[in-house]
Amino acid sequence: MDAHHTILPIGEARCASVSCSVCAALSAGTRLELARLARTRKYRAGETVLAESGEISFVGNVVSGVLRMQKTFPDGRQQIVGLLLPSDMFGRVYTDTSPVAIEAATDTVLCCYNRTSFEALLERCLELEHQVLISVSHELDAAHDWMLLLATQTVTERVATFLLILRKKNPRPSGCEFRNGAIVSVPIARKDMAAYLGTTVESLSRSIQHMARCGIVRIIDAQRLEVVNQRRLLAISGHGPEDFEPSSMQLRRAG
Amino acid sequence: MDAHHTILPIGEARCASVSCSVCAALSAGTRLELARLARTRKYRAGETVLAESGEISFVGNVVSGVLRMQKTFPDGRQQIVGLLLPSDMFGRVYTDTSPVAIEAATDTVLCCYNRTSFEALLERCLELEHQVLISVSHELDAAHDWMLLLATQTVTERVATFLLILRKKNPRPSGCEFRNGAIVSVPIARKDMAAYLGTTVESLSRSIQHMARCGIVRIIDAQRLEVVNQRRLLAISGHGPEDFEPSSMQLRRAG
DNA sequence: CGAGCAATTGAACGCTGTCAACCCGAGTGG
């Protein structure tokens, strides 16, 4: 209904299929077929990409920005069940309606494929279906991890875990290694962060300020935190160092 | 290491492939190939089927009993991230190690397939990979639903939701329609129920006893509850009637 | 400059986890 977002033909942003985690593992031929289907869409922060229980007319992957997958209760309570960062796939195949709402948490550029066309391609390309299956499996793993976090950890533990995840995902900016490499940029607002961590903005703020007073992090601004004492951050998170080492991430990539 | 469980050749329990949700959608040919791979395994309550971070040597589906998928923190806190009831699939393809522990919550009979053989079959049978993809997608939906429950609902709300889910899954026993049809059998112990609902046995007990005092349920024994007032149970759960469809009899008074 | 939003801070209440005791049925062994 609302057409605030823009749809561009290919060519504009030259949809970065190569940087999509699913596409990256495909053969050149399949990737070419995918590229033919690709359309770029841009959304402003707050706009809805796919509505909860709404029709899924397209799927795709994030080029830039952040999408949130969220579910809402009849009484209004809502929870973010997943964040989608650049290269992540969104949408669902073989299903008509989306079980979650997908919204732009920031201004966002997406690389989209018409769902039925994508499904048709799936039928022909075994390797593509293969990749999609692996992608959904990883999403399931992430969901299980988050269930553990939501059900057993305190708010401060969750915040610590979230910061470590961000630190793992955001490869340190070019040239930064020691102190500067510990700067974590939070790509979303406190409100979304709270909804993702299953708490409130107030409790979230208290946790962050508390960690700052303890000298664990330093607050540069609302979106940027410097990890001053990573050891204590790890201890607070309740995880072992192995859960956030860059090496463990690369091992999982292989299918 | 522990070989308490028993492995039987086919024929014994005549692995009920037809009652497996994934297998049911397959063609006769594919089903036959699957049946050739099938081996029956039996586990006693408490035994481990697949260890967390352990090798996945086989996959399969539940014939009878209940499996729990659980994750454990370094400090010992643990959370059940999913229950597997008869006809549900367990295990994971294209992955060497299991991200969750899979344990028998009750005495259990499984229908198992060697994982590599199963994967080889997947490569040949598009429809099977198709079904597995759909199965994992549904698991993901369930995980998202549960995240919403864990993060936003109170313990009593979770209990109500859980009972309604059980009521939906367990088709009413033969011949029972009205009052008797409202008897929900809880297939697991309080301890597992608490771990699944992200709470403690004490809080769980209090919630159930409270609902009993309010005349919403009647406690027959620890494993069997009668739903006396389904309307209030639905109201407590925070869901609309549509979320638990088969019980749409409630709305029928108008026509 | 005022409106509006994001973020923070303070105070008080309440849900729920923790610790403890208790009940009860099922084994178990004398």
Add this chain to the structure above:
DNA sequence: CCACTCGGGTTGACAGCGTTCAATTGCTCG
């Protein structure tokens, strides 16, 4: 047959974490 043990389940008292309500600050935008 009884005493004992053990595990599952229930109940009570209590403290604490976190939500809720409320107020304040700082910033952007019109």
